[in-house]
Amino acid sequence: xxxxxxxxxxxxxxxxxxxxxxxxxxxxxxxxxxxxxxxxxxxxxxxxxxxxxxxxxxxxxxxxxxxxxxxxxxxxxxxxxxxxxxxxxxxxxxxxxxxxxxxxxxxxxxxxxxxxxxxxxxxxxxxxxxxxxxxxxxxxxxxxxxxxxxxxxxxxxxxxxxxxxxxxxxxxxxxxxxxxxxxxxxxxxxxxxxxxxxxxxxxxxxxxxxxxxxxxxxxxxxxxxxxxxxxxxxxxxxxxxxxxxxxxxxxxxxxxxxxxxxxxxxxxxxxxxxxxxxxxxxxxxxxxxxxxxxxxxxxxxxxxxxxxxxxxxxxxxxxxxxxxx
Numbered sequence: 001x002x003x004x005x006x007x008x009x010x011x012x013x014x015x016x017x018x019x020x021x022x023x024x025x026x027x028x029x030x031x032x033x034x035x036x037x038x039x040x041x042x043x044x045x046x047x048x049x050x051x052x053x054x055x056x057x058x059x060x061x062x063x064x065x066x067x068x069x070x071x072x073x074x075x076x077x078x079x080x081x082x083x084x085x086x087x088x089x090x091x092x093x094x095x096x097x098x099x100x101x102x103x104x105x106x107x108x109x110x111x112x113x114x115x116x117x118x119x120x121x122x123x124x125x126x127x128x129x130x131x132x133x134x135x136x137x138x139x140x141x142x143x144x145x146x147x148x149x150x151x152x153x154x155x156x157x158x159x160x161x162x163x164x165x166x167x168x169x170x171x172x173x174x175x176x177x178x179x180x181x182x183x184x185x186x187x188x189x190x191x192x193x194x195x196x197x198x199x200x201x202x203x204x205x206x207x208x209x210x211x212x213x214x215x216x217x218x219x220x221x222x223x224x225x226x227x228x229x230x231x232x233x234x235x236x237x238x239x240x241x242x243x244x245x246x247x248x249x250x251x252x253x254x255x256x257x258x259x260x261x262x263x264x265x266x267x268x269x270x271x272x273x274x275x276x277x278x279x280x281x282x283x284x285x286x287x288x289x290x291x292x293x294x295x296x297x298x299x300x301x302x303x304x305x306x307x308x309x310x311x312x313x314x315x316x317x318x319x320x321x322x323x324x325x
Contacts, residue, residue, distance in 0.1 A: 002175025003123040003166055005323070006068065006133075009061025010162040010293035011054040012280065013043040013141075019155070028151045038256025042158030042281030045141040049159070050084045052093035055139035058163040058289070059098055062135065065296075066165040070098050072133050073165075075125055076105040079114020079138040079285035081193065081314075082145050083107065090139065100135065111191075112252050112313025114138055114285030115162070116181070116321050119309075122166045123176045130168040137163040138285035145193060147212040156255060157213065158281030162289025173304055173324055180235035181319030187223065190216045191314035213314075224254060224312040225261045231320040232266060232310050239322060245306055246272065246322075250295065252311035253277035253287040262310075284313065301325050 018041050019030035033039055045054065055078055063070055076091050083090035091105035110117045115138030122134035139161035146154045169175075193213050198204045228251070236243060249272055251259060256277055263273060274291045283290060288309055295301060305325040312318040 001170045001172060002168065003126045004169040004174050005164045006167045007062045007064070007066030007165040008163065008289065008293040008296045009058040009063070009065065010160065010290045011057035011061070012160045012290070013045040013049045013054065015044045015046050016041050017044050022155055026149060026151045026154060028155055033155045036255070036257065037156055038278050039156065039281045040278045043160055044143040045159045049141070051080055051082055051139050051141045051161070052084065052090050052097060054141070054159070054161040055090060055094050055137045055163070056097035058139065058161040059094060059135055059137055062163040062165045066167070068133060068165060070100050071102050073100045073103045073135045074132045075122065075134045076100050076103040077108055077118040077121060077134070077136050079108045079110060079118045080140055081109055081111055081114070081284060082140045082142050084141070094137065103135070110285070110313060110317040111315055112254065112282070112284045112287065113311040113317040113319060114313070115288050116309055116311050116319055117317070119164070119166070119321060120179050120181065126166060126168050132168070134166040135163060136166060137161060138287070138289045140284045140286045142213070142284060145212050147210065152217050153213050153215050156282050158283050160280055160283040160286045160290050162286050162293050164289055164292065175324055177241070177306070177322040177324055178235055178239040179319065179321045180231050180238060182227070182231065183315050183317045185315065187316050188314070190219045190223065191316070193314070221258055223316060224258050225265065227312050227316065227318040228262050228310045228320070229265045231318055232308065235320045235322055241306065241322065243267065246308050247305040248295070248301065249273045249308045249310070250288055250291050251309070252313070253280065253291060254282050254312065
């Protein structure tokens, strides 16, 4: 008994950008992208598809599945690094859009780990109050935060949103089994995104290249693989659960090279792992909830399954969550 996911939802922008499309705007090729990332297509937001709008659409689908009314939501959390405004938060815009006025709302800035961090906050809220209902969303429009001349980043990232409604279940063996989260601000220069330049000259950051993602891909690769491996193994040690007992793994969809290396180190068979990075690219905080919703709607989750989530993002932030479905 404990925190469970009552409903899931997702929303992907309509526009599909292929590797061949990217060949026309940056020095790259379909073969180069597939070989290094495994990505074939990604979604890019258009009119009416701001971060809060796709987040709201995903939330709507999750609420329908959960059977809850929007006024039953007590807490609304959005994991994002690409809200269309700094203030108000994306969560407040979602609140307005869907009418969740009985909830309090805020954003979590943890890059690709944002949804899992939000899931942990929601779980703790429900542990404190079994009547609480929490809506957790991961949503990004990273197309608005890319340097489209940088082939190391513009080929990797995509837009999308995923959501989950959390509540309490008194049913035996349904709960968040454990979490294992970390961060390390010392390594921020390997993956970062500046804010707009300060209007106060004395507080201006030197060498600000603009409000877009900057990434040292090779270094990020090394840290991401080791961090996710350690987070998962540490969580299994804490919970006393063997890797072979895991029914399904839904990892952050960073790129296929990172995912393949993590699976190899953990000795996880691919049939137990959800992979959709080839379709959507790296959608940061949205990647896990999108993959979760697709899996859920395909009826690939059954009651009592042990489901493992793991993520790694800028900051650095990383960690793993184990849930009994």
